[in-house]
Amino acid sequence: MYTLSKTEKDALEMQARNVRKNVLRMIKAGRSGHVGGALSTADILTALYFNIMRVDPKNPKWRERDRLVLSAGHKCLALYGVLAEKGFFEKEILDTYGSLKSRLPGHPDMHKLPGVETNTGALGHGLSIAGGMAMGLRMDGLDSKVYVIMGDGELAEGSNWEAAAAASHHGLDNLLVFVDRNTLQISGPTVQVMSYEPLDKRWEAFGWNVTEINGHDMAQIVETARSIPFEEGKPSVIIANTIKSKGISFAEGKVNFHYWKATLEEIAQAEKDLEKVGE
Amino acid sequence: MKKGELLDPRQTFGEALLEAGKRHDNIVAISTDSSQGSGLTPFRENFPERHIEFGIMEQGAIGFASGLATTGKIPFIAAIAPFVTARPFEMFRNDLGYMRQNVKVVGRCAGLTYSDLGATHQSLDDIAIIRTIPGVTVVCPGDPKEIVGATLAIAEHEGPVYMKIGSPKMPVLFNEDYEFELDRGVLMQDGSDVTIIGTGTVLSKAAEAVDILEKQGIHARLINIHTIKPLDKEIIVRAAKETGKIVTVEEHYLKGGLGSSVAELLALEHPAPMRMIGVDDQFASNGPYEELLGLYGLQSDQIAETVTAFLGK
Numbered sequence: 001m002y003t004l005s006k007t008e009k010d011a012l013e014m015q016a017r018n019v020r021k022n023v024l025r026m027i028k029a030g031r032s033g034h035v036g037g038a039l040s041t042a043d044i045l046t047a048l049y050f051n052i053m054r055v056d057p058k059n060p061k062w063r064e065r066d067r068l069v070l071s072a073g074h075k076c077l078a079l080y081g082v083l084a085e086k087g088f089f090e091k092e093i094l095d096t097y098g099s100l101k102s103r104l105p106g107h108p109d110m111h112k113l114p115g116v117e118t119n120t121g122a123l124g125h126g127l128s129i130a131g132g133m134a135m136g137l138r139m140d141g142l143d144s145k146v147y148v149i150m151g152d153g154e155l156a157e158g159s160n161w162e163a164a165a166a167a168s169h170h171g172l173d174n175l176l177v178f179v180d181r182n183t184l185q186i187s188g189p190t191v192q193v194m195s196y197e198p199l200d201k202r203w204e205a206f207g208w209n210v211t212e213i214n215g216h217d218m219a220q221i222v223e224t225a226r227s228i229p230f231e232e233g234k235p236s237v238i239i240a241n242t243i244k245s246k247g248i249s250f251a252e253g254k255v256n257f258h259y260w261k262a263t264l265e266e267i268a269q270a271e272k273d274l275e276k277v278g279e
Numbered sequence: 280m281k282k283g284e285l286l287d288p289r290q291t292f293g294e295a296l297l298e299a300g301k302r303h304d305n306i307v308a309i310s311t312d313s314s315q316g317s318g319l320t321p322f323r324e325n326f327p328e329r330h331i332e333f334g335i336m337e338q339g340a341i342g343f344a345s346g347l348a349t350t351g352k353i354p355f356i357a358a359i360a361p362f363v364t365a366r367p368f369e370m371f372r373n374d375l376g377y378m379r380q381n382v383k384v385v386g387r388c389a390g391l392t393y394s395d396l397g398a399t400h401q402s403l404d405d406i407a408i409i410r411t412i413p414g415v416t417v418v419c420p421g422d423p424k425e426i427v428g429a430t431l432a433i434a435e436h437e438g439p440v441y442m443k444i445g446s447p448k449m450p451v452l453f454n455e456d457y458e459f460e461l462d463r464g465v466l467m468q469d470g471s472d473v474t475i476i477g478t479g480t481v482l483s484k485a486a487e488a489v490d491i492l493e494k495q496g497i498h499a500r501l502i503n504i505h506t507i508k509p510l511d512k513e514i515i516v517r518a519a520k521e522t523g524k525i526v527t528v529e530e531h532y533l534k535g536g537l538g539s540s541v542a543e544l545l546a547l548e549h550p551a552p553m554r555m556i557g558v559d560d561q562f563a564s565n566g567p568y569e570e571l572l573g574l575y576g577l578q579s580d581q582i583a584e585t586v587t588a589f590l591g592k
Binding site for chain 1: 307328331333334336338339340341342343344345346347348349350351352354369370373374377378379
C-alpha cells in the first residue's frame with residue numbers, strides 16, 4: 001500500500017492552499033461563483049492532480065492519461081484552480097472569470113480549456129460519461145483510470161443510479177467515484193432536502209465497494225484512492241466527508257455560501273483566511 | 280436490392296451496420312434491451328465483444344456512449360425512437376451535442392410505425408427536438424438503399440447524428456447505381472407546377488402521389504430530403520423559385536419537422552406558398568399503420584388531393 005510521506009503531505013497541502021487562492025482569485029475577478037462546493041472538493045482535486053492521476057499538462061490529450069470527470073460541474077472553480085496550478089494553462093486566464101466569452105464558464109467546457117474532459121453542469125450526467133470512458137479504456141487494453149467527483153445533493157438525480165448499476169454490471173474496476181459529502185445543497189442540509197442515507201448501503205447495494213474518509217486529510221485521500229480497485233471486478237466509491245467553503249472562516253459550513261456574491265470586504269477577509277490555511 | 284422490392288428497415292440497418300463494423304473496427308453497438316428488435320443481431324453475432332447491452336436505460340446509455348466516444352470509439356445506439364430522443368433529451372443535448380461526440384443514435388420504429396401501441400411509443404417530435412441541438416446531423420432515409428447508404432455515411436461522418444427509421448417493410452425506390460450523399464437533397468422527378476418534398480418513411484407515398492398527379496396533367500417536382508439537418512438549401516430555394524408552390528410530406532408533427540425546416544428557410548430566402556402534410560398538434564391515435572397514415576392525410580391519393588386543391592384545380 002502506498003504511504004504518503006510527510007514531505008509529500010506538506011507539499012500537497014501547500015498546493016491545495018494555492019488552489020484555494022486561485023478559487024478566490026476567480027471569485028474576485030467575477031465577483032461571484034459557486035464557492036462552497038469548490039472549496040469542499042479542493043483537497044481531493046489537488047491530491048488527484050498532484051499525486052494520484054497520470055496526466056501531462058504538456059500533452060492534455062495523451063491517450064494513456066487518467067481522466068477526471070467533474071460530475072458536479074458547479075465545483076469547477078476548484079478544477080480551474082488546480083489545472084492552472086498544474087500548468088495546463090496560464091494563471092492569467094483565471095482573471096477572466098466572469099467576463100464575456102471567458103474560457104472559464106460557470107460550468108466547464110472541454111472545448112474551451114485544456115485538461116477539462118467533459119461538459120458537465122447538468123447534474124447526474126457525469127457518472128455515465130465516466131463509465132463510458134472506463135469501458136473504452138478497458139477495451140483498448142489501457143490501465144488508465146477514471147475518477148469522478150460527485151456532490152451529495154446531486155445523488156437525488158436518478159440518472160446517477162442508472163450509471164451506478166451499469167458500471168457494476170460491466171465490472172468497471174478502473175472507475176473511482178468521490179462523493180464530496182459536504183452535507184449542504186442550495187436550499188438546506190442535503191438529507192433534509194432529499195434524504196440519501198444510508199449512503200454507503202445504497203452504493204453497496206448497487207454493487208460498488210465503498211470506503212469513507214475525511215475529504216480534507218491528504219494522507220487518507222491519497223492512500224485510499226491509490227488502492228483501487230478496492231475489490232477486483234467492482235467499481236470503487238469513496239464517501240469523502242467534507243466541509244462546504246472549507247478555508248474561508250465566515251463561510252465554512254454555511255448554506256448561503258453555495259453561490260457567493262462577494263463583497264470586497266468579504267474577499268479581503270477570505271484572502272487573510274487563506275494565508276493562515278496550512279500554517 | 281431491386282427497385283420495388285419490399286424490405287424490412289431494421290434488418291436492412293442491421294446488415295448495413297455489420298458492413299460499417301467491418302470497415303471501422305472502432306464501431307461499437309449499444310442496445311437498451313431488445314437488440315434483436317433494433318436490428319443488431321448480425322453485428323452482435325459477428326462482433327460480440329463490440330456489442331454492449333445496457334438494459335432499459337436510455338439516459339445512461341447515451342452518457343456511456345459519450346464517454347466511449349471520448350476514447351475514440353464510434354458508438355451506434357439503436358433503440359425505440361422516443362426513448363432515445365424525447366426521454367434522454369438533455370443527455371443527447373449535453374453529452375453528445377455540447378460535447379460534440381462522435382455518437383450515432385438510431386431511432387427505430389419511429390413516426391407512427393408503432394401504430395397500435397399508441398402515443399407513448401410513437402415518435403412524431405424527434406426531428407423537432409433533436410434538430411434544435413447545434414451540430415447534430417438529422418437523417419431520415421427514404422428507402423432501404425438510403426438506409427444502407429446513410430448508415431455507412433454516418434459512420435464516416437465525424438460528429439453526433441440522429442437517424443430515424445421505421446418498422447414496416449418499405450419499397451426500394453432507387454436504382455442499383457444510386458449513391459447516397461449525406462447533406463444533399465435528391466431530385467427524384469423534375470416538374471414545374473409544384474414541388475413535393477418528402478422524407479423518410481412516407482417518401483414512397485409522396486412518389487406515388489407524383490405519379491397520380493402526372494396522370495391528371497400536373498407536373499410535380501419530387502425532392503427527397505433525407506438529411507433534414509443540415510438542410511440542402513440550394514435544392515429547396517431553387518424549387519421555390521422554379522415551381523412557386525411547395526408541399527411537404529412527413530410522418531412527424533407539422534411543428535418542428537421537415538415542413539417547418541423548409542418554411543424557416545424559405546421565409547428568409549424565397550417566400551413561397553406552402554402546404555404541410557403531417558400530424559397537426561395532437562397525440563396520434565392507434566390502429567393499423569396504413570389506416571393511421573390515412574387518418575392524417577399521408578396516403579398517396581390524399582397527398583395528391585391536397586396538391587390539386589392547393590393548385591386550385
